[in-house]
Amino acid sequence: MIVALLNQKGGVGKTTLALHLAGQWASEGKRVTLIDADPQGSALDWSQQRARAGLPRLFGIVGLARDTLHREAPELARDADHIVIDGPPRIAGLMRSALLAADLVLIPVQPSPFDGWASAEMLALITEARIYRPDLAARFVLNRCAARTVIARETAETLADHDPPLLAATIGQRIAFADLAQTGRLVFEADADSMAAREIAALATEVGRLSP
Numbered sequence: 100m101i102v103a104l105l106n107q108k109g110g111v112g113k114t115t116l117a118l119h120l121a122g123q124w125a126s127e128g129k130r131v132t133l134i135d136a137d138p139q140g141s142a143l144d145w146s147q148q149r150a151r152a153g154l155p156r157l158f159g160i161v162g163l164a165r166d167t168l169h170r171e172a173p174e175l176a177r178d179a180d181h182i183v184i185d186g187p188p189r190i191a192g193l194m195r196s197a198l199l200a201a202d203l204v205l206i207p208v209q210p211s212p213f214d215g216w217a218s219a220e221m222l223a224l225i226t227e228a229r230i231y232r233p234d235l236a237a238r239f240v241l242n243r244c245a246a247r248t249v250i251a252r253e254t255a256e257t258l259a260d261h262d263p264p265l266l267a268a269t270i271g272q273r274i275a276f277a278d279l280a281q282t283g284r285l286v287f288e289a290d291a292d293s294m295a296a297r298e299i300a301a302l303a304t305e306v307g308r309l310s311p
C-alpha cells in the first residue's frame with residue numbers, strides 16, 4: 100500500500116506521522132520505504148541525525164521531491180509492503196504527483212473549529228486525482244489532540260460524518276514527538292509503553308486495515 104501524508108497547511112504533523120508510521124510497520128517486520136517528497140528534506144535530515152547518533156536503520160528513505168514521483172513510486176512499491184510518502188506543504192505540482200501515486204491519502208489536522216483542516220484546495224486536489232485514480236481513499240487523522248477538550252470534541256464531531264472521514268485513531272499532544280525528533284529517535288524506541296507509542300501502534304493498525 101502507498102500511503103501519502105498530505106496537507107498544504109504547514110506544521111500539522113505530516114513528517115512526524117510519516118516517520119512513525121514507517122517506523123512502526125518496519126518494527127512489525129514489514130518492508131517499508133519512505134519517500135521524502137518535501138524539498139525541505141525533513142525526513143532525510145532525520146535519517147542523517149539518526150545515522151550520526153549511531154542508531155540502526157529502520158527503513159529506507161528516498162528523496163523524490165519532483166513531479167514525476169507518481170511514475171517512480173510503483174517501481175519502489177514492488178520491493179516493499181508499504182510505501183509512506185511525506186508530502187510538502189503548498190506545492191500543488193508535488194501534491195498532485197503524490198496523490199496520483201497513493202492508494203490512501205492521510206490528511207493530518209489539528210483540533211480547531213475554524214481553521215483550514217478541510218480546505219477547499221486540498222479536497223479539490225483529491226477530487227481531481229480521483230478522475231485518474233477512482234479508488235483513491237482519503238482519511239483525516241487528528242493530531243496534537245488534547246483529550247477531553249471542547250475544541251477536540253468539536254473537531255471530531257465536525258469531521259465525523261465528513262468526506263473524507265476521520266480515522267478513529269487520534270494522536271495526542273505529546274512532547275516526546277518533538278523532543279525525540281532532534282535525536283533521530285521514534286517514540287516507541289524511547290518508551291514502547293508510552294501513550295505516544297500506543298497511539299502510533301493503533302494508528303498503524305487502523306491504517307494497515309485500509310490496505311486494498
Ligand SMILES: Nc1ncnc2c1ncn2[C@@H]1O[C@H](COP(=O)(O)OP(=O)(O)OP(=O)(O)O)[C@@H](O)[C@H]1O
Nearest residue numbers: 109110111112113114115188243271272273276277
Ligand atoms: N502529536 C504531537 N505532539 C507534539 N508535537 C508534535 C506532534 N506532532 C508534531 N509535532 C511537532 O510539531 C512540529 C511540526 O510537525 P511536523 O514537522 O511533523 O509537521 P509537517 O506537517 O511535516 O510540517 P511541514 O509542513 O513544515 O513539513 C514538529 O516540531 C513536531 O515535532
Ligand SMILES: [Mg+2]
Nearest residue numbers: 113114137141
Ligand atoms: Mg514536513
